[in-house]
Amino acid sequence: MSGTPRPARSLPTVLKTYAVLFLFLAFKAGGNTAMAWGMKHVPEKMSMDPTLYLHAFLNPFVALGVAALILSLLTRMALLSLADLSFVLPVTAIGYVISVFLGKMLLHETITHQRWLGTLLIFSGAVLVGTTSRNTTPSGGGTPSPSPSGGETE
Amino acid sequence: MKWVLVVVIVFATVASDLLQSHEMKRAGEQSVSVRGFRRLLREIAQRRLLILGVAGNAVSFFAFMALVQREPLSFAVPASSASFVLETVLAKFVLHERISARRAVGALIVLAGVVLVGG
Numbered sequence: 585m586s587g588t589p590r591p592a593r594s595l596p597t598v599l600k601t602y603a604v605l606f607l608f609l610a611f612k613a614g615g616n617t618a619m620a621w622g623m624k625h626v627p628e629k630m631s632m633d634p635t636l637y638l639h640a641f642l643n644p645f646v647a648l649g650v651a652a653l654i655l656s657l658l659t660r661m662a663l664l665s666l667a668d669l670s671f672v673l674p675v676t677a678i679g680y681v682i683s684v685f686l687g688k689m690l691l692h693e694t695i696t697h698q699r700w701l702g703t704l705l706i707f708s709g710a711v712l713v714g715t716t717s718r719n720t721t722p723s724g725g726g727t728p729s730p731s732p733s734g735g736e737t738e
Numbered sequence: 739m740k741w742v743l744v745v746v747i748v749f750a751t752v753a754s755d756l757l758q759s760h761e762m763k764r765a766g767e768q769s770v771s772v773r774g775f776r777r778l779l780r781e782i783a784q785r786r787l788l789i790l791g792v793a794g795n796a797v798s799f800f801a802f803m804a805l806v807q808r809e810p811l812s813f814a815v816p817a818s819s820a821s822f823v824l825e826t827v828l829a830k831f832v833l834h835e836r837i838s839a840r841r842a843v844g845a846l847i848v849l850a851g852v853v854l855v856g857g
Contacts (some may be wrong), residue, residue: 623807630804637800664762680816687812695812702854705847706819712844713822
């Protein structure tokens with residue numbers, strides 16, 4: 585965005601980045617699982633009516649899940665401020681595998697081979713997309729075009 | 739119905755990702771201490787695009803609630819990764835970025851994975 589190169593990472597920053605990453609994955613996977621468990625025990629089917637969602641929040645597992653997922657949202661924002669999106673996307677992709685695993689272990693979902701394969705494909709595809717160089721706007725030849733791509737470019 | 743919810747989740751997530759990433763880079767480094775969170779909340783309150791990004795998160799969140807009620811978690815979470823495909827398509831046709839072969843292949847692999855997970 586700014587065009588200025590980022591300074592080299594100091595060790596505390598790297599450690600902080602991985603600590604925040606770990607917190608994010610724990611909040612996200614734990615929150616997803618708690619919410620899925622709670623939602624399955626809410627009798628009313630969710631639709632466009634917002635009061636149904638408010639009512640669902642009264643379920644303690646849904647409430648716990650929402651709290652954890654809000655924390656995961658804030659932790660992810662903190663992570664984005666510490667590291668580039670091209671780092672954040674691939675390393676958080678492991679969350680797909682963790683969620684399917686927790687679905688099997690805690691929610692006793694049946695995971696077919698096809699679903700495992702699909703999840704692993706998604707993980708590897710996400711890593712490929714995420715580790716792509718973000719400098720993809722045609723800017724060679726010294727044409728200083730203002731990048732319209734927001735946070736996606738360096 | 740499940741694919742309608744997946745589409746809502748994916749569009750809201752992509753919009754919110756782009757806005758958040760853009761705004762948080764401008765806000766500078768954040769920490770996760772109590773005081774850090776307070777500063778983070780202040781940043782959110784002061785930046786309009788960031789509020790819009792959070793609103794996108796909320797939409798995708800409610801759609802996700804409805805999805806996990808109807809479908810297994812092991813479908814809902816992987817299926818929402820279709821956002822990678824949409825991001826790549828947007829980057830090419832809206833932002834006019836050059837998409838590397840590697841990124842295109844990655845997005846296609848994600849798409850294949852979503853199809854397998856949904857099948």
